[in-house]
Amino acid sequence: MRPTEDIEILVKKLRINPRAEMHTKTLNDILKAQEKSKLDASAVRSPGIGRIIMRSPITKLAAAACVFIAVVAGIYFITGKTPNVTCCAWAQIADKVSQVKTCVYRQHQRRSGGTFGQKVWESESIIYTSSDYGYRSEATIDGNLMLSYMNPKEKVVVTMLMSMKKYTRAMLTDEMADQMKKETQDPRDMLTKFMSDPYKELGKDTINGVEVRGIEVNNPPSVRGIYTNYIGRLWVDVATEYPVRTEIEMEIETGDEKTNWVIITDGYEWGVELSPDLFKPDIPADFTLMAEVNMPNRDETSAIDGLKYFSELTNGRYPSSMNSDSATQESSMALSQSYQQSMEQALIKDMNLAPGVSLSEAIQQTVAESLIKDMNLTPGMSLGEIIKQSFAMDMNLAPGVKPSEAIQKELLDKAKKNGEALQQEIISRTKKISEEMLVKTKKINEAMQQELMNKTMQLQGPSSFYNKLVLDGNDPNYYGKDVTARDPNAVLMTWKISDDTYRVIYGDLSVENVSAEQLKKMEQ
Amino acid sequence: MGTVHVILVDNYPSARAEACGFQEPSMTEDMLLIWRLKRGSRRALQRIYEKYESYLLTVAMTLLNDLAGAEDVVHDFFVSLAQSADKLSLAGSFKAYMAICVANRARDVLRKKRDCVSVGEKEIPGTDCPELAAINDEQIRTVSRAIKELPYEQKEVVVLHLQGEMKFKDIALLQNVSLNTVQSRYRYGIDKLRSLLNSELEK
Numbered sequence: 032m033r034p035t036e037d038i039e040i041l042v043k044k045l046r047i048n049p050r051a052e053m054h055t056k057t058l059n060d061i062l063k064a065q066e067k068s069k070l071d072a073s074a075v076r077s078p079g080i081g082r083i084i085m086r087s088p089i090t091k092l093a094a095a096a097c098v099f100i101a102v103v104a105g106i107y108f109i110t111g112k113t114p115n116v117t118c119c120a121w122a123q124i125a126d127k128v129s130q131v132k133t134c135v136y137r138q139h140q141r142r143s144g145g146t147f148g149q150k151v152w153e154s155e156s157i158i159y160t161s162s163d164y165g166y167r168s169e170a171t172i173d174g175n176l177m178l179s180y181m182n183p184k185e186k187v188v189v190t191m192l193m194s195m196k197k198y199t200r201a202m203l204t205d206e207m208a209d210q211m212k213k214e215t216q217d218p219r220d221m222l223t224k225f226m227s228d229p230y231k232e233l234g235k236d237t238i239n240g241v242e243v244r245g246i247e248v249n250n251p252p253s254v255r256g257i258y259t260n261y262i263g264r265l266w267v268d269v270a271t272e273y274p275v276r277t278e279i280e281m282e283i284e285t286g287d288e289k290t291n292w293v294i295i296t297d298g299y300e301w302g303v304e305l306s307p308d309l310f311k312p313d314i315p316a317d318f319t320l321m322a323e324v325n326m327p328n329r330d331e332t333s334a335i336d337g338l339k340y341f342s343e344l345t346n347g348r349y350p351s352s353m354n355s356d357s358a359t360q361e362s363s364m365a366l367s368q369s370y371q372q373s374m375e376q377a378l379i380k381d382m383n384l385a386p387g388v389s390l391s392e393a394i395q396q397t398v399a400e401s402l403i404k405d406m407n408l409t410p411g412m413s414l415g416e417i418i419k420q421s422f423a424m425d426m427n428l429a430p431g432v433k434p435s436e437a438i439q440k441e442l443l444d445k446a447k448k449n450g451e452a453l454q455q456e457i458i459s460r461t462k463k464i465s466e467e468m469l470v471k472t473k474k475i476n477e478a479m480q481q482e483l484m485n486k487t488m489q490l491q492g493p494s495s496f497y498n499k500l501v502l503d504g505n506d507p508n509y510y511g512k513d514v515t516a517r518d519p520n521a522v523l524m525t526w527k528i529s530d531d532t533y534r535v536i537y538g539d540l541s542v543e544n545v546s547a548e549q550l551k552k553m554e555q
Numbered sequence: 556m557g558t559v560h561v562i563l564v565d566n567y568p569s570a571r572a573e574a575c576g577f578q579e580p581s582m583t584e585d586m587l588l589i590w591r592l593k594r595g596s597r598r599a600l601q602r603i604y605e606k607y608e609s610y611l612l613t614v615a616m617t618l619l620n621d622l623a624g625a626e627d628v629v630h631d632f633f634v635s636l637a638q639s640a641d642k643l644s645l646a647g648s649f650k651a652y653m654a655i656c657v658a659n660r661a662r663d664v665l666r667k668k669r670d671c672v673s674v675g676e677k678e679i680p681g682t683d684c685p686e687l688a689a690i691n692d693e694q695i696r697t698v699s700r701a702i703k704e705l706p707y708e709q710k711e712v713v714v715l716h717l718q719g720e721m722k723f724k725d726i727a728l729l730q731n732v733s734l735n736t737v738q739s740r741y742r743y744g745i746d747k748l749r750s751l752l753n754s755e756l757e758k
Contacts, residue, residue: 038698038745038748038749038752039717039745041698042698042702042713042714042717042718042748043717043718045613045617045698045699045702045718046609046610046613047609047612047613047616047622047625048609048612049608049609049612049626049629050626053626053630054608056630057604057608057626057629057630057633058601058604058605060630060633060634061600061604061633061634061636061637062597062600062601062637064634064637064638065595065597065600065637065638065640067638068637068638068639068640068641157584169584169587171586176586176587176590193590315594
């Protein structure tokens with residue numbers, strides 16, 4: 032008897048090839064249909080009422096900013112010291128891979144827990160890298176398509192957010208462009224670094240019918256202070272000696288929370304011919320520039336500047352970790368709260384709504400005031416009081432008169448009817464104000480986007496500098512989880528600047544050089 | 556090194572990605588195609604058609620057992636897609652979405668056909684239609700013949716699950732029945748296929 036699996040495989044294998052004449056006819060028909068529908072298409076569509084909701088554009092923008100930063104921050108994906116691969120066989124592989132000028136690969140990322148709560152964040156990307164032309168990524172992040180281009184010669188990263196029809200330009204510093212040119216998302220560099228860490232052999236296995244052999248790194252020195260519980264595996268094709276798959280599992284600590292992060296990279300194709308056009312941003316004419324920002328310098332000044340701003344936004348706190356992903360999340364959260372407040376206040380001012388209250392309260396008050404005026408009611412009444420008052424007025428009878436049951440019922444019906452009409456009126460007036468608000472929100476949003484992106488970049492300064500220190504082997508340490516601006520003398524961050532000297536940033540963001548002995552005493 | 560010849564269609568990565576030998580067409584490629592299609596790209600439409608024509612024809616053909624009917628269904632589906640691409644809004648897999656559309660159209664065709672069959676010709680079960688003869692692999696041809704013998708509901712579940720890669724719960728929504736019913740239909744369908752194939756082997 033045939034096993035079920037065999038039957039399932041046979042059904043899956045079924046394939047009917049189209050007849051040539053039918054293929055051509057259908058293709059012609061559908062292309063004609065497309066042309067016709069383009070002519071018939073209405074040019075303008077009105078926005079959905081759901082988009083009136085104030086939170087929506089802010090959330091989208093904040094999310095877009097995070098996504099953008101996450102991509103740019105991807106340069107810190109794996110850091111490490113200069114590769115020093117000693118094992119013969121693996122050294123050959125590292126050498127072979129480093130000679131390749133182009134690579135295309137597929138990457139699946141999954142994050143869960145910690146700051147993501149119950150949500151699972153997933154992205155799938157196809158990434159193209161070329162030593163000559165740069166880097167291109169086509170990613171779906173939580174179902175949204177995003178294209179990114181990095182051109183080290185022009186020192187710019189362009190990111191297109193397709194659903195929003197927006198794009199951003201991030202200008203790189205010279206140092207960053209040089210580094211990106213060398214290693215941005217480039218698996219060649221990533222793999223040699225992988226092999227430069229202490230690793231253990233995993234022996235042979237099979238992936239998609241290909242015989243592979245692998246190595247595993249476990250919490251290597253190059254990720255210390257950035258990721259925890261880090262396990263990385265690299266699988267190489269036994270026959271070609273090219274890598275076919277990498278698997279990375281790690282945790283990111285954000286405050287007391289831990290986010291799990293899994294990155295699977297496969298579908299590698301080495302040394303493939305890639306057109307230069309693939310690396311040129313093809314920005315559609317109807318896309319608008321969301322923001323043009325300068326990436327922060329990776330130096331002490333930018334780090335302190337970012338820490339200062341973060342502490343201003345969060346009432347004296349500092350980012351709990353210098354992991355770029357965690358710092359991005361914390362910064363975005365702080366920034367979007369501050370941004371939402373600024374946005375609400377700008378809107379209340381712009382629309383002459385009642386000041387000093389939340390936006391929803393301001394809308395309710397405005398609707399109440401317009402009803403008080405039209406219905407000649409006592410000023411200062413709330414919407415709830417207006418509804419009650421209206422009902423009482425409808426039921427009001429001359430003093431001392433006891434209405435019959437029939438009249439009571441008639442009055443009650445009338446009051447109910449009037450109450451429903453009043454509610455409809457309230458809804459209609461609220462909707463009108465909300466629609467006006469949508470138009471104003473869009474304008475304010477546009478005006479604030481640039482500033483928001485600049486601030487986001489400013490907040491990247493500390494983690495960017497920290498990662499550079501790790502990369503350069505300066506042995507940095509960071510204590511933002513426990514130290515706040517209210518601990519002026521506490522050590523917030525340290526790094527080595529020579530054999531016996533350390534640089535220290537304190538809780539009040541003052542800086543000084545101390546000897547190794549002094550630092551030891553301070554840290555006790 | 557670099558033996559794969561890359562076909563770049565209007566900066567399109569999907570042809571490239573297939574050339575790279577990815578096991579599954581990625582969601583990313585489809586999303587990019589849909590995005591361009593919605594913006595009226597002729598090349599995107601052509602690419603989608605060329606990428607999925609054979610797959611959808613197989614789904615339609617398996618459900619209808621009639622090549623001309625299956626070609627009509629696929630033709631009409633793509634024309635409709637071309638006409639209303641700007642309204643396309645997908646929450647899940649594009650491939651599964653297309654399989655559902657084609658299955659719905661196939662069901663309509665069969666309904667109309669049933670209305671006519673009482674006065675028209677009768678199908679002779681077990682005979683090969685010419686298009687099946689065109690399938691080279693004898694084993695697959697045998698499976699195709701066996702699928703033809705399944706009741707329509709079972710056939711739809713088997714085809715949508717195995718060919719369309721749809722989850723049972725999504726098929727349950729499509730067929731407007733419970734998850735258990737869909738799972739039972741699948742089990743009965745596979746059991747019947749097994750029994751039909753075994754009896755073929757014994758001949």
